[in-house]
Amino acid sequence: MATRPSDPAVRAPDEVVGYLLKHAHLALEERTNTTLAADGITARDLGVMRVIAAGAARSQQEIAAVLGVDRTSMVAVLDALEAAGVVARRPSERDRRRNVIELTDAGRETFLRAERRSIEVEEQLTEPLGPDGAQRLRAALRALLEAAGG
Amino acid sequence: MATRPSDPAVRAPDEVVGYLLKHAHLALEERTNTTLAADGITARDLGVMRVIAAGAARSQQEIAAVLGVDRTSMVAVLDALEAAGVVARRPSERDRRRNVIELTDAGRETFLRAERRSIEVEEQLTEPLGPDGAQRLRAALRALLEAAGG
DNA sequence: TATTGTTATACTCTATAACTATA
DNA sequence: TATAGTTATAGAGTATAACAATA
Numbered sequence: 428m429a430t431r432p433s434d435p436a437v438r439a440p441d442e443v444v445g446y447l448l449k450h451a452h453l454a455l456e457e458r459t460n461t462t463l464a465a466d467g468i469t470a471r472d473l474g475v476m477r478v479i480a481a482g483a484a485r486s487q488q489e490i491a492a493v494l495g496v497d498r499t500s501m502v503a504v505l506d507a508l509e510a511a512g513v514v515a516r517r518p519s520e521r522d523r524r525r526n527v528i529e530l531t532d533a534g535r536e537t538f539l540r541a542e543r544r545s546i547e548v549e550e551q552l553t554e555p556l557g558p559d560g561a562q563r564l565r566a567a568l569r570a571l572l573e574a575a576g577g
Numbered sequence: 578m579a580t581r582p583s584d585p586a587v588r589a590p591d592e593v594v595g596y597l598l599k600h601a602h603l604a605l606e607e608r609t610n611t612t613l614a615a616d617g618i619t620a621r622d623l624g625v626m627r628v629i630a631a632g633a634a635r636s637q638q639e640i641a642a643v644l645g646v647d648r649t650s651m652v653a654v655l656d657a658l659e660a661a662g663v664v665a666r667r668p669s670e671r672d673r674r675r676n677v678i679e680l681t682d683a684g685r686e687t688f689l690r691a692e693r694r695s696i697e698v699e700e701q702l703t704e705p706l707g708p709d710g711a712q713r714l715r716a717a718l719r720a721l722l723e724a725a726g727g
Numbered sequence: 728t729a730t731t732g733t734t735a736t737a738c739t740c741t742a743t744a745a746c747t748a749t750a
Numbered sequence: 751t752a753t754a755g756t757t758a759t760a761g762a763g764t765a766t767a768a769c770a771a772t773a
Contacts, residue, residue, distance in 0.1 A: 438627065439631060439633070440627065442715065443627070444605060444699050445605050445695075445699075447719065448598055448602035452598035454721070454725035455721070456595060477587065477593070495603075499741090500740075519754095523750085523754095542587070545595075549593075549595075553724075563717070565594060567717070568597035568601045569597065571605070571706070574702045574705050575702050576604075577603075621763090646764075647765060648733095649764090652734085653763095669731095672731085674730065674732070674773065675732080
């Protein structure tokens with residue numbers, strides 16, 4: 428049966444980019460969470476800590492903006508990380524409405540250890556893609572994100 | 578020990594596969610939902626209808642298994658699709674506990690139209706990847722999923 | 728006893744609106 | 751007036767447990 432470009436065949440789920448993105452993300456996140464349990468944090472926590480460690484954001488609102496979520500979503504995450512002793516909030520001296528968010532000494536250690544584990548999980552799952560496969564995958568995903576205006 | 582942006586252990590968010598997968602998925606899903614609003618269904622609805630159209634599953638439980646979700650999650654989705662007149666439940670004759678799920682005539686039309694739109698969105702977002710880029714991306718995601726045991 | 732679909736319920740992640748304290 | 755953080759609340763999407771009908 429001839430298939431024209433404009434003739435939508437019935438695709439299998441694993442031919443659909445949306446399905447593949449969703450399940451690849453879920454699988455990677457689950458593996459990462461299992462691994463990071465040893466450090467007492469989740470993949471989501473590590474994402475927040477990474478933004479702080481990279482110096483990409485200082486206030487809660489800036490962290491939220493970098494991660495593409497609402498500022499209200501940061502409150503509970505930072506509450507938990509502060510309770511765990513890995514981040515600290517201190518009021519900004521220049522603008523007392525803002526909290527400056529920093530990793531504690533223990534938080535820096537936790538971050539580096541967890542980031543190392545996280546990278547190992549990524550390498551395990553992208554190992555079948557060949558030597559440059561992981562970087563080509565990242566480049567493709569960045570291009571897709573760019574094309575979507577994100 | 579200060580962690581700076583130049584610290585190789587501190588990655589930018591868009592170097593992290595998990596971040597890229599999550600945001601690429603969100604961006605594609607948002608675009609798809611906007612486009613499919615014209616057909617009165619969501620990207621999730623289309624995913625369920627695709628499994629039915631492909632004959633990959635007949636009962637509610639089989640659809641759930643193909644999509645990797647719990648069977649209880651299918652109830653509300655199918656309620657909505659049935660109310661919209663695009664799918665029909667009928668009791669199986671061989672096993673009266675099971676519902677056989679089928680697309681209605683209107684549902685087949687809706688599916689084909691929506692799948693055409695969905696493919697267009699995918700093509701728009703993967704166009705920067707070059708002629709074979711979309712297929713290489715699919716292959717990479719399938720390999721990652723396979724490596725994760727999914 | 729086991730299974731299919733269903734309901735009730737809960738948990739996570741997300742968002743909007745309104746409050747507070749500052750600016 | 752406007753902004754940063756917070757709280758209350760609600761909406762998806764997901765799951766577990768228990769139930770009725772059927773196997």
